[in-house]
Amino acid sequence: MLNLILLGPPGAGKGTQAELLVERFHLPHISTGDIFRAAIKEGSPLGQKAKVFLDAGKLVPDDIVVGIVEERLSQPDCQEGFILDGFPRTIPQAEMLDRYLAGADRQITAVINIDVDFEVLIRRLTGRRVCRNCQAVYHIVNKPSQKSGVCDHCGGEIYQRQDDAEETVRKRLEVYRDQTAPLIAYYRERGKLKTFNGEEPIQVVFDQICLALEEQNG
Numbered sequence: 001m002l003n004l005i006l007l008g009p010p011g012a013g014k015g016t017q018a019e020l021l022v023e024r025f026h027l028p029h030i031s032t033g034d035i036f037r038a039a040i041k042e043g044s045p046l047g048q049k050a051k052v053f054l055d056a057g058k059l060v061p062d063d064i065v066v067g068i069v070e071e072r073l074s075q076p077d078c079q080e081g082f083i084l085d086g087f088p089r090t091i092p093q094a095e096m097l098d099r100y101l102a103g104a105d106r107q108i109t110a111v112i113n114i115d116v117d118f119e120v121l122i123r124r125l126t127g128r129r130v131c132r133n134c135q136a137v138y139h140i141v142n143k144p145s146q147k148s149g150v151c152d153h154c155g156g157e158i159y160q161r162q163d164d165a166e167e168t169v170r171k172r173l174e175v176y177r178d179q180t181a182p183l184i185a186y187y188r189e190r191g192k193l194k195t196f197n198g199e200e201p202i203q204v205v206f207d208q209i210c211l212a213l214e215e216q217n218g
């Protein structure tokens, strides 16, 4: 059983590594950002509530996020493990996750903390492109799709997220520093933290994560 959390600032490569981890370990990928964007696209009540926060680069309130994640984790496909990407993002979210898992007699296997310098993050986020259909992640310089504007995996349309405009990116990095970075100490104290240099090439970061998970599982 692998219950993984991907932690790191916006642009660190969480979604990119999640795609590779899913291929290798066949675990469900739970991205709270993807859940909110899908709800916004549908125009559901959740989407209407979440949109204001995403557009401003702010966090959606904890009570909304936690309810969604608990519901998702209780589904059958998550019982053999999961990859959480972009959750938790605040100390209260982490505490609520610990309580929820303890109640189900489960716990986090490891927190994969991806470390990248702030200036590099700005270039990554402003150059990021995403598939509208399958959410695959690209970069105009670092990881272009084979055919411009078309997803390699599903042929879907590739677009730029509205919150990847430079001004919102700076706001999101501030929010990360103030509200999410304290989770590094939280998980270190609990013996769960594994930190990786996210400035290495995508495949190198992935190999190092797999090595660390193998060592841990003996």
Ligand code: ADP
Binding pocket: 008, 009, 010, 011, 012, 013, 014, 015, 016, 017, 124, 125, 127, 128, 129, 137, 138, 139, 140, 142, 143, 198, 199, 200, 201, 202, 203, 205
């Ligand atoms: P996050 O989910 O942490 O916000 P993403 O996985 O979406 O980050 O990656 C942000 C951008 O950086 C994407 O455009 C992606 O293609 C690119 N990227 C991800 N990992 C690397 C890496 N190791 N080296 C260079 N570019 C990367």
Ligand code: ADP
Binding pocket: 009, 010, 011, 014, 032, 033, 034, 036, 053, 054, 057, 058, 059, 060, 061, 065, 085, 086, 087, 088, 089, 090, 093, 172
């Ligand atoms: P990135 O990895 O590039 O920061 P995400 O797709 O993870 O982007 O998140 C996009 C936005 O969705 C965030 O800026 C925030 O508004 C909202 N969001 C996602 N996950 C959470 C969370 N765990 N708590 C609060 N807000 C969240």
Ligand code: ZN
Binding pocket: 131, 132, 133, 134, 135, 136, 151, 152, 153, 154, 155, 156
């Ligand atoms: Zn696609």
